[in-house]
Amino acid sequence: MKTLLKLEELALFLGCVYLFSRLAFAWWWFPALLLAPDISMIGYAISPAVGAFTYNVAHHRALGIIVGLCGLAISSQPLMLAGLILVAHTSFDRMLGYGLKYPDDFKHTSLGWIGRS
Secondary structure, three states: OHHHHHHHHHHHHHHHHHHHHOOOOOOOHHHHHOOHHHHHHHHHHOOHHHHHHHHHHHOOHHHHHHHHHHHHHOOOHHHHHHHHHHHHHHHHHHHOOOOOEEOOEEEEEOOEEOOOO
């Protein structure tokens, strides 16, 4: 089952790459921005609970979809790009086993504990 879920995330990530290719941005924008949502981890400098909240907001797939659809609705390529990056980053994280965070510990995620078998 784990492999199937990772393949699903890979398909979504590749879909984002394809949709990015339809936007009017140079190719280097995609890899340059792909890790930008991880800035949300700055909340962990305050506390694990604040960090989990900021991380989860930035890594919730619905946020990327809403941002992208708002960009589509108003024909804003930068907003569409932001939405695609959020969804692509989230899918990439999930492929690597990084889920949404619980407020007790950074390594405690919705997909299990990071680093534990």
